[in-house]
Amino acid sequence: MARDNPTVSLAHLSPGQPFALTGGTIVTTDGSQAVSDIMVGADGRFVAVEPFLDVTSCDARIDITGMLVSPGFVDAHQHLDKTGVLRFTPNPSGTLQGAREAFAKYAGTAGPEDIHKRATRTVERCLSRGTTAIRSHINVDKDARFHGMETLAAIRDAEKNRITLQLVAFMTPHPGQDFDWLEKNIDGAVALADAVGGTPAVSEDPPRYLDILFSAAVKAGKPVDLHLDEHLNAGVHLLDAAIERVERFGMQGRTVFSHVSVLSALPRREFQRIAERIRALDVGVVTLPAANLYLQGRDAEMLPPRGLTRVAELHRTGVTIATASDNIQDPFVPTGSGDMLEIARWTLLAGHLRGDELAAAHRMITTAPAHLMGLGKDYGLRSCARADFVVTDCTDTDTLVAGGPDRAFIFSRGRLVSETRTALTRVENSCLKEDA
Template sequence: MARDNLTASLAKLTGGQSFALTGGSVIHDDGPQSVSDIVVGADGRIAIVEPFLDSGSYSAHVDVTGMLVSPGFVDAHQHLDKTGVLRFTPNPSGTLQGAREAFAKYARTAGPDDIRKRATRTIGRCLSRGTTAIRSHINVDKDAGFHGIETLAAIRDAERHRITLQLVAFMTPHPGQDFEWLDKNIDGAVALADAVGGTPAVSEDPPRYLDILFSAAVKSGKPIDLHLDEHLNSGVHLLDAALDRVEHFGMQGRTVFSHVSVLSALPRRQFQRIAERLHKLNVGVVTLPAANLYLQGRDYEVLPPRGLTRVAELYRAGITIATASDNIQDPFVPTGSGDMLEIARWTLLAGHLRGDELAAAHGMITTAPARLMGLGRDYGLRPGARADFVVTDCIDTDTLVAGGPDRAFVFSNGRLVSQSATENIRLQENA
């Protein structure tokens, strides 16, 4: 089908009607792809995924032969309360602590309207680039109070038909923060959230802090997602302490460790021991290449480290590992567009995946984060799942990750929400 005809045909599909996309190459959960037709019901969910359907029985159908259909991209770790504050929060050191201090200062003055405008803009940009689900950590502490999580909870509920948004109550410890405040406020914060989070490495009493977080997760029946050991000091890590609590509190399969940069600094034998525990306890990992490439290793005079965790080795060990944006245009990461394909490429290159593992990088922005977020059968190109997918002009998964599409159509909840195309203009020379 000609480009203009395809664009026009997809644009005519409206919400609240059933339709069929025929002849496209569909990427399945376990990686392979096959030519299949997709029927989307009027409820915005996938009704059928099968080859060679009788498209004549559907009032609306579009031939997408030669196009690739991917599940919507999933960004399992963002900070929507921080997004877009770069020009207000200088971080001259370029370090993690410098970023923390810069945002803590800004958070004291950031009101709900400011947070709402910035977060809404970033969500829109992410959706336009194919991201249909986001998990965002939201600071809750003496500086930020509840402004961020209350504002994002309202956005989550208002936008639920447009994008899946999960919130992590990021109970942020600061030096001098008393545990009485944390004990008093954590239940209220978690009630507004979908998961419990925190950053034990900067707590004044990590064991006590971890116990508070895990207890709140068990009490609320919600999963836990920790910023864990985002540093390269091999002599100090909390991996075993956190894994002990996963086992003690029965949080197997409901725990995610984000960053875990220190794994790349540990001797291989020690890493392998930790990896075996991660696998046994079914703990997922999220790597954040943009942040850890930018923030880590600035004090090394020779061969500054990449700062990422052992991405390739964790993946090959069978541990569920996703990759995500982390921060977007703030003191932690000054860049970012919400493009998960860009993040997948950074992960492949900086994480030492191989050229024959492009499909693995795709899995790290689709099925792996969906699993870590507990989206279950609500996600993917399967009957009953929410109809969140991206139709592109790429020929296969490898091509999609390696270079990205020239044409893309993003569907969320069965509605076309974004379309984009790269146009080449040929200039006519004067005779």
């Protein structure tokens, strides 16, 4: 096809039609960039991703020279059961505890239809902005029970050909939590989920709580993803306790610590000791800049802290670190659009990455979270992987992260699911003179 109008051609691909894209710049699994051709099969998977492919057998061939192809964005930490409840859940204090209390009051009234409507809307918005995989933590406790898990499990299964959705059984330890109830119900929750999670810092008995979570994960053969030390009190943290259980339960390479805000409050030598243990055990880290910027440090009398973990240092130490949305328009984070490029920018700025580390921020929303979610060979621009990708008019990942595209085409399982365009409407001077 003619090179003069590739964007029109992209927009008119037929659903399920095999096609080839030639001459584009692709982002490889190691983060490098190279000109390559792409063939997508009728099954929605990549047939081949190599330079100078013979694409004459493809009915649809589109030259995308000068355009960038990125793997689909991955949001490794959301709360889809909470999304979109901001107007129902006021949090006047703006604190983490205030947000917990606000949602707890609402959770008992949130039925399946309400959860389904809000979660589906957010999933659609995320997909339209290039996110093709999401891991969501879903509250399970005596109040919320299994409503959220059952509803999101239905969405996960119904939408599996459009978006990869993983669920974390977020066993929520409210004050007064009945551990007998938790132990009795955790296996049922984990059976519906893809991972096991919780928040030890607010448990009344953190050691027992951690043992329950890790035991259930091992029994079910599923990974662990903890909300760990989402606070800035250097005198109280559970990092060593959690790390000890990673070793004892054999969960190396299958555990994620989300938030770990307290690392930024620890003396550097103590941080370095813990970071080395995290790296050695192949524990992943997810930073949540929106929530930590919004909720943390409100009680500081001077120079309120950013609230994030040590993003730049963890990255440079070799720890696998991803960044994610966390909450979207709820009492924990009142903003959010589902745009992972926005989250990448917040991470670079608030996490003290440098201007020459824009590519690292891109990896934090693509290959790093894909690794933490265990997507394996099903992810990335490679033969046989799901054809989940984003085509933009950016020249490289630096420009993609720094400012975003003016044109973007989102493909999920080889089908175009969203097209976005930013353009100015010009008014001729002569028209202005006539109106004057």
